[in-house]
Amino acid sequence: MARKTLKTESGEDLTADDKYRAPALDKGLDILEILARQSGGMTRTEIVREMGLSPSQIFRMLERLVARGYVARSEGGDRYSLSMKMFVLANHYPPYRRLAASAQPLMDDFARQTDQSCHLVIPEFGAGLIIAQASPVSHWEFRARVGSQLDLFTTGSGIALVAFQAPERVEETLRQWGVASAAALAGIQDQIDAARRQGYRLGASGQFVGVTDISAPIFGPDGDATAVLTCAFIQHVDDTRAQKLDDALAHLLALTDTLRLP
Known part of the structure; x- marks a missing residue:
């Protein structure tokens, strides 16, 4: 499809993306993004060179970012770096x-429809952390306690979190999470490969007999899994309302697709 264009008052083409441009705001955001990539800060000259603009176009914007607390100036006044304000916000x-x-x-809707529980897991300090949980309305359930930590290499949720990181930087990602164990990664490589092929991880629980873990990734904007949703599937032999495993899997995949982060 051809990109829609508009016309300026002088007759020049203006794309739809450009219609609402705010040049001053763009410059400020460019400065923040450039400084975010520099751990040691940058001089004004270096920022000007990186942006390809004149010093006069940068000076006032940079000083306003300092005044508002988004950028910090070194004690000598010649280097600029990001402050902690964006982190705090x-x-x-x-x-x-x-x-x-x-x-x-x-x-909660998943639990009602499937008569199965589910829990939401994120990476935290070298483990998987449960941050949300939903239970079915029946009196039989598998409950995962919110706040509990899960091993990344022995649980369905943990293996799925690892599996759906970019393969070329998975070891770096694990180090960022506080894990430095290439040997442990090698030990679950077959499960990682299987999960990547399927788009989810399905297998017997490593902790409970008779429980099948279904774990599906919730992807972030960079294409890596930022979280995992797991259903600890239990077959209810005396409850006709309980959904089959395939149905629970389909519901879970639809849910995680809805939750994908922009």
Whole structure:
């Protein structure tokens, strides 16, 4: 499909994406993104060179970012770096809290429809952390306690979290999570490969007899799994309302697709 274009007052083509441009805001965001890639900060000259603009176009914007606390100037005044303000603002309402808030009603609906429980897991300090859980209305259930930590290499949720990271940087990702264990990664490689082929991880629980873990990734904007939703499937022999495993899997995949982060 051809890209829709508009016309400026002078008759020049203007794409739909350009219609609402705010050049000053763009410059400020460019500065923040450039500084975010530099751990040691940058001089004004280096920022100007990186952006390809004149010093006069950068000076006032940079000084406003300093005045508002988004950028910090070194004591000598010649280097600029990001302050902690953006981190503080982001953590007023952390992304994972938003994810849990969005997921909970959908998880509750999943539990009602399938008569199975499910729990939401994120990577945290070298483990998987359960941040939300939903239970069916029946009196039989598998309950995962919110706040519990799960091993990344022996649980369905943990293996799925690892499996759906970019293969070329999975070891780096594990180090960022606080895990430095190439040997442990090699030990679950077959399960990782199988999960990647299927698009989810399905297998017998490593902790409970008779439980089948169904774990599906929730992808972030970079294409890596930012969280995993797991159904600890239990076959109810005396309850005709309980859904079959294939039905629970289909419901779970539809739910995680809905929760994919933009």
